[in-house]
Amino acid sequence: MNIKEIYNKFDQIGCLTFATIDRGVPQTRIAHLFAHDHEGLYFRTMKTKAFYDQLKKDGHVSICGMFPNTSVSHNKEGMPSFEPGYTINASGDVKEIAFETLKEKAAEDEQFMLGVKDIEKYPAMTTFCLHRAWGEVFDFDFEMEHRSHKLQRTRFSFGGRQIPFKGVRITDECIGCGECMGTCSFKAIYQQDDAYCIDQTRCDVCGDCYINCPASAIEIVLEAPGPVRRHFEK
Ligand code: SF4
Ligand code: SF4
Known part of the structure; x- marks a missing residue:
């Protein structure tokens, strides 16, 4: 824009x-x-x-x-x-x-x-x-x-500002079970080849995928650049 x-x-x-x-x-x-x-x-x-x-x-x-x-x-x-x-x-x-x-x-x-x-x-x-x-x-x-x-x-x-990333993303710890895709009511998770990915333009950062992932493979990014933090315990 x-x-x-x-x-x-x-x-x-x-x-x-x-x-x-x-x-x-x-x-x-x-x-x-x-x-x-x-x-x-x-x-x-x-x-x-x-x-x-x-x-x-x-x-x-x-x-x-x-x-x-x-x-x-x-x-x-x-x-x-x-x-x-x-x-x-x-x-x-x-x-x-x-x-x-x-x-x-x-x-x-x-x-x-x-x-x-x-x-x-x-x-x-x-x-x-x-x-x-x-x-x-x-x-x-x-x-x-x-x-x-x-x-x-x-x-x-x-004006030269970068858009900081904040949201959720799937890490290398993903075991490909597909649980998150079934959980996401925002239809933000899709499969590309064998990998599961999050469409950031559709994601609400509701955390449902994070809570339900059996491999703790989803991380929440609250600050960027900076630490990746999980801000609540499952
Ligand atoms: S629920 Fe977790 S382990 Fe399963 S596909 Fe999604 S991110 Fe990967
Ligand atoms: S945080 Fe919510 S909206 Fe975003 S991918 Fe996970 S379940 Fe879908």
Whole structure:
């Protein structure tokens, strides 16, 4: 996905959750993106707000949202049920954009004019650009109303960020019993020649395969690059 496609996914949602860290404690608020270009995704806040302080001190933000329906209903069994749609998140590095730079961008591209007008009306307003980030679109159809599998995950990055691997994978300890393939309700496990493989674009990291593997051949990767950890005991 390119930045325009990522922006359009966020823009379709409108109001998004923006998360920052304040002295080790996560903080969230609702805001929106108002523009994009080859450098990244743009949003505004006021210099008087704690959000601004956190962005300046830490230099990172994480954004997420859900489309089209954020409400939770329940099926006949009383289990949570979600209308097919997607969530999207992006996390990375931000930089403040000088007003003069914003005006130069507005001269080239109408979408930045909103930011210029807002700052002219509210002098404490300023602009940030998420310029180096990674994330994913998590497209779900849990009841498989429109396709034969529940998930379609599309990972993306821009500004030179690598997409870190997080998820489950099958190791060389696999004995080829096929138990995991029968267990996976996300249809994420397939056989290629004699080997069992996980399609990361369909995997929910639910852990069912990990729990049921008789050879402990499935590992959970929570950090990358870094240690592979199993975060709970079977
Ligand atoms: S359940 Fe474990 S051992 Fe069996 S095929 Fe899957 S990964 Fe391999
Ligand atoms: S973690 Fe869940 S979704 Fe992913 S391969 Fe294993 S059983 Fe399937």
